[in-house]
Amino acid sequence: MIFAPRTNRSQLWLALLIASTTMLLLLAAMLWLQTRPVRMHDLHLAEGEKLRCVSYAPYHRPGQTPLLEDTRIEREQIAADLAALAKITDCVRLYSIDQGLEHVPELARPLGLKVLLGAWIGYEKTKNARELERAIALANANADVVRALIVGNEVLLRRERTEDEMRELIRHAKAHAKVPVTYADVWEFWTRHDSLANEVDFVTVHILPFWEDEPVDIELALQHVAETRRHVGEHFAGKKILIGETGWPSAGRQREESKPSRVNQARYIREFVHRAHAEGWDYNLIEAIDQPWKRRLEGTVGGFWGMLDADSLEPKFPLAGAVAEREGVAGPVGGAAVGGVLAFLLATTGRRTRCLRASAIAAAGTLGGMITVLHWEHAHLAYRDALEWSLLGGVAALGALLPLTLARWHGEPVPATGRAARILRHGEPLRAKAGALGLLRGLLLFAAAVAALLLWVDPRYRDFPTLLYLVPAVVLGVVGWWRADTTRSEITLALVILIGVVARWSSEPANPQAVAWLLTGLALALPVLLVRSHQHEQRE
Template identity: 65%
Template sequence: MSRRSPWAALLAVHLIALAALVAWLALQSRPVQMHDLQLADGEKLKCVSYAPYHFPGQTPFDKDLRITREQIAADLAALSHITRCVRLYSVDQGLDQVPSVAREIGLKVLLGAWIGYDRKKNAAELDHAISIANEYPDVVRALIVGNEVLLRRERSEDEMRALIRDAKSKSQVPVTYADVWEFWMRHDSLAREVDFVTVHILPFWEDEPVDIQHALQHVAAIHEEVQTHFGKPILIGETGWPSEGRQREASRPSPANQARYIREFVHQAHDRGWDYNLIEAIDQPWKRRLEGTVGGYWGMLDADLKPKFPLAGPVADRTSMQLPLLGAALGAALAAAVALARRGAGGRLRVAACASIGAVGGMLAVLNWEHGRVAYRDELEWILLGGLTALAATLAVLVSAWDGVMLPGARSAWRDLRHGWAPTPARLLALARGTLVFAAAVAALLLFVDARYRDFPTLLYLTPALIFGTLAALGRGAARAERICAAIIVLCGIGRWLPEPANPQAIAWLATTLALGLPLMLARGEHQQGE
């Protein structure tokens, strides 16, 4: 077994990682030039989807929730600065007050009736929506009977036809049905029942995701195809782009891409005379439970009703590098101080290596905190994932206090601690390695089997990958259980990358899984480890 000093390798690996992270942050901070959206005097967006669930704890799944008229009035007042119309998906939970408030503010409404599995609830919802539409015909532009019901397979085509016919026989306003464009093409006979066809065209969510450079070409092509096929007025009922979340092949959520898509789409729509509704008015944090991080960030306004991007001028994905750089500086200083206080073999090289580890660990701790603010959905995720983030961040301190001896296996370290042995840095590092490698194996497996709405946890496991991967490559050994977890990490990392080999996020995750898993998987076990 090689007993080479690890400090030179750790220094080199972490300096490379630090340079890569700084370059990535600089790229994110670079303003992106794009088309300015210059609307004529008095011209606004034609319509935006409105859901009021943007305050903490608000969700349409809360049957007892009723949105107050005051909140609706505040929301619509903010939206009136950017749009002339809002689209609703339901008239439940206080949303039946929207047409009344909209009349006072001067907005129009696309009124939706939510159709799902429950036939009794569907009937009550539709009857209520029809009565509201008939009460406010000067406000309600149209009644939308159901949203993506066929896509969700909650009702059949014949059942939707019956509901639409019933609504048309009672409604004083035009009636339509909304679904993704592919399902309209599959169920095109429904077009005979509606006054106009409402299609959803979402380049990001296509089965073959479309990148931002070709997104508007895709929308134009689909609009022309649908228009030609049906020969009826077309409303693009949903289109937009997310600002946060997981990249799907070449489709990358980001503030700059969202701004670019909205600006270019609105310019093209107004130029071509398209009728449209943007998704959506306000970020919806509750949607993260259904669609992951990306689901919560399609809004023109954030959850505090502040505009997320300007309609003119360049836009950057990151407004400042200050916090990550501060985290790096503090991490480097803390790790170097611990290394100096724990004088041991390695001298200045050891101190420099520990400082570089601290810099990377501090920067990643800040980046993981930033990600948690947009991605973590509840206290449990903050406890579990936040705990793993904190554990990864402490690795720099543990390594700085470590004297370079062979690490035991996690089980051996735990047994020693239970028997009253001293909690040496080596034993604590071994426990941390076992915990983080097991957690990474679980994360890699979940991402492999169910990837659609899961973020790539690259930033969370990069620190363990750099430290433990380097030590294993230098012959520091690994216990059998850790080698099994490492094999899962490697296989699942490769398996997740293969379906989207050009996705930079998938590539970064592949590199992280290989850096962590491959050296551990190939490492020799040690008798001292007790495995």
């Protein structure tokens, strides 16, 4: 059914006031919940007891990444990192020995740290051979420090070498290394390639509830780990088992019922370590320090598995006591106040305006100010390079401009994108504010359509961009039902948004982030699709 656009301006401003205020209250409730301390199991280690082992990579400072071959981490930085880690763990796990990591065994020795030394195995056979020979030599030269040599990490999972090729590499290492030898992979791939167990001194399995094909809720995560550890132990009866990776991310995209958060990370680490020490499990936690570079491979969530902050090397959460998701709300509240005051002043310093209109615009500005700060916080976690800062930051700026543009608009019909551009180009002052609003609407519909399409077809490592489009959804959702024209192009964009958000939600209906994205997309798309345009007789 196609609805005729509404024309009562009082109803327009009332609807905007209600929509903006409702969203403000929902965000305020969310922030309040995030500041509430959550009680959980306190982890009390025995006197002198530490974490068994943690994964260590030194690429936590700005610009550092192992993806660039010429990266070199200074010895002094590694020494400082290990000194910080020696306070919480007895051991560090490495994944390669390049780019300065060859210094780790000698620097670990005076700190009393042991090392699980890793040789990186990938596509290039020549490079693999060189890496393995260097790793064997380094392990043999530091046999008092190196607990074991790990020949390859998730190589079978990545399909970079076959089972038979891994068998030969492991046999070569066993023949020449003076320390125990193992191979590390996710537990399913170990059970699929269980003949490799005959070649290693112990089996190193990764159990990551968050990354399972069927993601696990934090409430069931420890039970999942315990059941998987039991299954692996029974499958490889007689072999020692090392849980080579387990942990929980503190930020990023939710996967179905698996939610990354500081609270969930603290809960998982505390409960897992308590259970592991009680059960006598050997384990390695992933990971020691947040790794911003991993966002390039795994999205936002990849950069936030660390127990120590990347900048300060301070713990992200205590091992005892309640934990809150955020420390305070001064930023979002301040942003809301600035946005509301600015929008109100703009609304009341032009033509005479009614109290209802000024209140609605002030509420929209308050919402915009709060979301701008929240998005700024998210951008620092998620944006990886200048391109993302430019493109996504540009979309955020367009969204922030909406309430301010609205403050100079008095309810005139909003033209479709092409016509809005012509109005602005030809300088029609009486209609320019409606033209600016129409142009913003078209640009934001295009950006939202691209986002919905990408998240539909390639969702695994993409965040839900709800914060980017929340203000446009509220403002344009209201304006679209009352005073907006559309064209075929905008209808096409709205269809892409509708299909994209519904398809994404339908594959993970229990995910609150997917639900929020669905509602945001519907608010953007439905007015375009269901309200008959004032200018429907026009053709592009």
